[in-house]
Every structure is written in structure tokens, then in C-alpha cells.
Amino acid sequence: MSARLGRFAGVGVGPGDPELITLKAARLIRDADVVAFHAGVGKQSNARRIAADLIPPGVVEEELRYPVTTGATAHPGGYAGAMAEFYAESAARLAAHLEAGRDVVLLAEGDPFFYGSFMYMHDRLADRFPTEVVAGVPAFAAATALVAAPLVRQTDVLTVLPGTLPEAELARRLADTDAAVIMKLGRTFPAVRRALEQAGRLEHALYVERASMPTQRWLPVADVDPASVPYFSMIVVPGDTLQADPHGRRATATPSTPDTAVVAEVVVVGLGPGPERWLTPEAAAVLAEVDHVVGYAPYVHRVPQRAGLQRHASGNTVEVDRARFALDLARAGERVAVVSGGDAGVFGMAAAVYEAAEDPAYATVPVRVLPGVSAVQAVAARAGAPVGADFAVVSLSDRLKPWPVVQQRLRAIAEADLVLAIYNPASRSRTHQVADMQQLLLQHRSPDTVVVVGRDVGRAEESLVVTTLAQLDPASIDMKCLLIVGATRTRVAASGAVWTPRYVD
The missing domain is CATH 3.40.1010.10 (Tetrapyrrole methylase, N-terminal domain)
Structure with missing residues (x-):
């Protein structure tokens, strides 16, 4: 060597x-x-x-x-x-x-x-x-130079996508970005073209073949023969082809003047805990008809993209602002759905929409709520029947209510010997609540009280753990979990199923 x-x-x-x-x-x-x-x-x-x-x-x-x-x-x-x-x-x-x-x-x-x-x-x-x-020099830089179209400017967001993504996922990502570059075409081209159409981006999408080579060429994607697409090709969707405001930002829907508009309703939709099979047919039918979907970004991303659908995603702490935006759209005659995970009426967007709708400005806007499979239902079904008798549901988040109020409610539930389902148990900024809850409940319940911990139930990462109140590890709980704390009568069957008798001795 x-x-x-x-x-x-x-x-x-x-x-x-x-x-x-x-x-x-x-x-x-x-x-x-x-x-x-x-x-x-x-x-x-x-x-x-x-x-x-x-x-x-x-x-x-x-x-x-x-x-x-x-x-x-x-x-x-x-x-x-x-x-x-x-x-x-x-x-x-x-x-x-x-x-x-x-x-x-x-x-x-x-x-x-x-x-x-x-x-x-x-x-x-x-x-x-x-x-x-x-x-x-990456190929997409040569492609944009060839078509002489600015790709991004000012605050535009560029997304680079492989054409091998599933069609629905590709359509969603195309709808959610300002500008896009799609690589890896060839045999994927027909699905990519459909995704562009579903996302409403086909009109301005440009096909580029062998950029910077002697045989280079470009033309609108809509004019491309799918049988002629080689591997050395890509699609460019320039950001500045989108409607923008005077500051160059991507425009959202602009409601028309309320007194001249035909008022539409706001439909609040529960998407269920995750799997498409848990979305109700009624909810799916509404989502297939509305022009706008409004919600927390992870939930908006679960709605399949299609032609004509506008998506309005936002963060997790602006529920009322999100509701007002949806109500403004409906007041202007736009068909709009507000989406929530699980059931929209269980710690979801339904209450936020009704809170915003108390403003007299929205007095003429109808609000309709569609039920969805709630997280407590999903976890309980996986576990067996732990909520087969009287039960209570509490969120451990103290963002909208003081922690002493949460403690007071937990104490009352424990004294009443109800099964307890716990939403929002912990987050990166809320780390003490589960341990505090555990200690409070142990003052009223046996250490052997059955506890079910469901994480990502219904998804590929799903896990379900059956433990006891004393053995529950607070450090293992995060925002993806839902807890069910059994009552005195809750038991574990020989099969491992958890259930609570309907009767009281």
C-alpha cells in the first residue's frame, strides 16, 4: 500500500x-x-x-x-x-x-x-x-436558461420533485408551491401530466428535453407526445406565471364584495385519524365538490389535489383566523371546506368556526359540520372496548385553558371513576403534564389501573401499548399519542383486549 x-x-x-x-x-x-x-x-x-x-x-x-x-x-x-x-x-x-x-x-x-x-x-x-x-451546473438551470423564463423571484418557493412520486402526492406538492422542477420523466410523463392538470399548473408548465445539448428543445407540456419523452428531459413550472399581488407574493382567493355575492356555506369536515378508508363517504363527496380547502397544513395535505381546488394551509395556532378566512370565502360565494383530523367537533376546527361565526358580519353564512372517526374511537377499537361504559375526554394542552383547570377536571373524573381519554398529552414545549396527571390520578386510582397508549393509530407507524398507571413512562409520550386510562372496572381479557363492562356492581 x-x-x-x-x-x-x-x-x-x-x-x-x-x-x-x-x-x-x-x-x-x-x-x-x-x-x-x-x-x-x-x-x-x-x-x-x-x-x-x-x-x-x-x-x-x-x-x-x-x-x-x-x-x-x-x-x-x-x-x-x-x-x-x-x-x-x-x-x-x-x-x-x-x-x-x-x-x-x-x-x-x-x-x-x-x-x-x-x-x-x-x-x-x-x-x-x-x-x-x-x-x-444542474440540468434545471440549463432548462430555465433555454426557455428564458424566470423560475423564482422575491419570496417564491421552489420545489424540486421526482416524477416517480405517486400521482396524488405529486399533484398535492405542485399545488402547494410557487415554482417547480420535475425530474425523472420518461415513462412517468403521463402520470406527471395528469398531476399538473389536477394541480391547475398544466397551462404554464414547460417541457425541456436535453437542455444545453445540440438536440435540445422545449415546448408546452400540453403539446408533448408522451411516447417521445426520453429520460434526459424535465418540466419547469415558473413561479411568476401565477397570479401575484403588487408585492410579488402568490395570491390567494380574493373574496368579492359581500353585498353583491351569493353566500355559500362553510362545511367543517373531520378527516379521521389518517387512513383514507376511515374518511366517510359524505366527507369525501364534499371534498370532491368544494373550490377551497382550509386547515392546518398536515390536514390540508391529506386532501387529494384536483383541477380547480385551491388549498390554504396554515400553522397550528391560528384556528380562529383560519375560520374567519373560510367564512370570508363563503360570504363571497366560494364553496369551502375547513378540515380537521379525527372528528372536527372533538378538539377540532368546528368550535373555532362557530366562535368566528359569532361575528355579526357572518350572520348569513351557514355552517355545517360533518362527523369523522375520532382518535379516541380509533384507539379504543384497536385496544378492544375500553370506552364501553361512561367515559370522559380531556385535552392536556393548557394553551387555551389554565393548567389548574385541567387538574380540577382530572380530579373530578378520577373521583367519579370514569374511563378517561386524553388528547394532546405532550409536545416539545409541554413536558410535565403527563407526569403531573399520573401523580394526580394515583391519588384516586389503583397503581394497577389499565392504561392504553395508542400512537399513530391507523398509520404505518402505528403502535399500541397496554400498561398500568404506575408503570406508565411519561417520557415515552408525545403529541402523536392518545391515552386511555381505565376505570376501576376496566380489565384486560386473556386475548389481551382491553374492555370496560357496561354495568356497575
Whole structure:
């Protein structure tokens, strides 16, 4: 092994035009002992083609040819297994040169860290050898230069999206951003086009093919033949094509003058705890008809995007402001739904809408509330039947009520021997409430009282723990949890199910 380790460099060579290679990248390529590059199945390396005139004669070249692209493979680990093995073997080949003291340059199309294969070599080699990364011009920069359309300006937000995202998720993200770049087209193009249409972004979306290469071209996405789309293509959705106010900010709906508008209703919708199958048909029908969806951002994101739907997401502490905005839209004749997780009437947006609607200005705006599956119902069903008898529901959040009031209510519930369902048990800024609740309840309940802890029930990360009041670990509880504290009669069946008898001895 050489006393000197070779230097490893990931060099961006830009999107296709050799003149877009940076001076630093050119110098490193000319000085390299080894020039490595990736190549597709049955294809020549595009990165090597771009840098061909810079590669010195006699330099060692390492072609890293992919074993598979997206097609079928006989590898026992499938596509992921085949690629992991390929990257490991490629890293070993480059490491042998570096250990021998040879400087290795790995060419990367565009920028090395922008959807590039270089990063997988970086993961395997950077902690073993001196490593340098040279930025390159990304393909989307060449694309926007070609179409001569400003991508973002002032406070516009740019989102870069892979076309391989599920269609509904792609549509949602397109609707929620000012400007977008969509990579990885090819066979994904038909679904991407549908997502653009659903998000109301198709009209101004621009298709760019082989940006900065001799065969480059661009045209509106609506005019593209899906059968003609190669991998070296992308879609640009410029931010300044959106309606903006005089300050350049993206415009939201502007209600018309109330006395000339046809007043519509505000429908408050409970989305359930998470899974689409727990959304009621009634709620789904309303969401498919309204023009606007208003709510806390994570809940708005759960509503499928479609053509004509405008989404208005906001933070978690502006419920009444959000309600007023929805009421203003309805007063101007816009069809609007306000969304909540679980049931909108259980610590949700329904109460906030009615609070805002007390303003005489909204006297003519009807409000309708649709029920949803509540979190307590979901957790109770997973556990068995812990709320099969009388029960109470309390939020431990003291944002809207003083903590002594919460303690007073907990004490009364404990003395009444009711099953207790607890919402909002803890957050990053509220860390003592669960421990305080535990100590208060232990003054009235047995340490063996059954406690159910449900986290993310109905979602992929779902967990359910059955413990006791004494063994409950407050440090393990966060905002994703809902707790059910049993009554004296609550028991655990031989099957592990938790239930509370309907009768009292």
C-alpha cells in the first residue's frame, strides 16, 4: 500500500454542453490519474461524452456500468439488491486506485449531489480517503436558461420533485408551491401530466428535453407526445406565471364584495385519524365538490389535489383566523371546506368556526359540520372496548385553558371513576403534564389501573401499548399519542383486549 492515499473528487460536468464545465472541474479532470464514470445498460456514458476533450491521453479510465436500470432483474435482492451490490463493487474498484496513491475523479452529470450516483460512492469512500466535491451546473438551470423564463423571484418557493412520486402526492406538492422542477420523466410523463392538470399548473408548465445539448428543445407540456419523452428531459413550472399581488407574493382567493355575492356555506369536515378508508363517504363527496380547502397544513395535505381546488394551509395556532378566512370565502360565494383530523367537533376546527361565526358580519353564512372517526374511537377499537361504559375526554394542552383547570377536571373524573381519554398529552414545549396527571390520578386510582397508549393509530407507524398507571413512562409520550386510562372496572381479557363492562356492581 502506498504511503500516500490518492485524492477522491466528485466532479460535476454540467447538463451536456462541455462549455458549462467549471474551470476547477476541468483542472481536476486534466490532472487525474484515474477518470471514472457511470454508464447505463447498453449505453455510452453521457458524463464521459461531456468531458471527453479534457481527459488526458493514457489516463486510466474506469467505466462503472449499471447492471440494471428500472427493468426486471434476476438478483435475489431485486432491483435494490442488485444496485447495492453494484455500488459496493464500484467503490472497491475505486478504493484500490486510491489506496495505491492514485487521484481519482468521478464524473457526474449536472451536480454531483443532485440526484447523482456520485453520492453512493461518497457514502462509501469519503470517510476513508481525502475527498473533494466540485459543484456543477444542474440540468434545471440549463432548462430555465433555454426557455428564458424566470423560475423564482422575491419570496417564491421552489420545489424540486421526482416524477416517480405517486400521482396524488405529486399533484398535492405542485399545488402547494410557487415554482417547480420535475425530474425523472420518461415513462412517468403521463402520470406527471395528469398531476399538473389536477394541480391547475398544466397551462404554464414547460417541457425541456436535453437542455444545453445540440438536440435540445422545449415546448408546452400540453403539446408533448408522451411516447417521445426520453429520460434526459424535465418540466419547469415558473413561479411568476401565477397570479401575484403588487408585492410579488402568490395570491390567494380574493373574496368579492359581500353585498353583491351569493353566500355559500362553510362545511367543517373531520378527516379521521389518517387512513383514507376511515374518511366517510359524505366527507369525501364534499371534498370532491368544494373550490377551497382550509386547515392546518398536515390536514390540508391529506386532501387529494384536483383541477380547480385551491388549498390554504396554515400553522397550528391560528384556528380562529383560519375560520374567519373560510367564512370570508363563503360570504363571497366560494364553496369551502375547513378540515380537521379525527372528528372536527372533538378538539377540532368546528368550535373555532362557530366562535368566528359569532361575528355579526357572518350572520348569513351557514355552517355545517360533518362527523369523522375520532382518535379516541380509533384507539379504543384497536385496544378492544375500553370506552364501553361512561367515559370522559380531556385535552392536556393548557394553551387555551389554565393548567389548574385541567387538574380540577382530572380530579373530578378520577373521583367519579370514569374511563378517561386524553388528547394532546405532550409536545416539545409541554413536558410535565403527563407526569403531573399520573401523580394526580394515583391519588384516586389503583397503581394497577389499565392504561392504553395508542400512537399513530391507523398509520404505518402505528403502535399500541397496554400498561398500568404506575408503570406508565411519561417520557415515552408525545403529541402523536392518545391515552386511555381505565376505570376501576376496566380489565384486560386473556386475548389481551382491553374492555370496560357496561354495568356497575
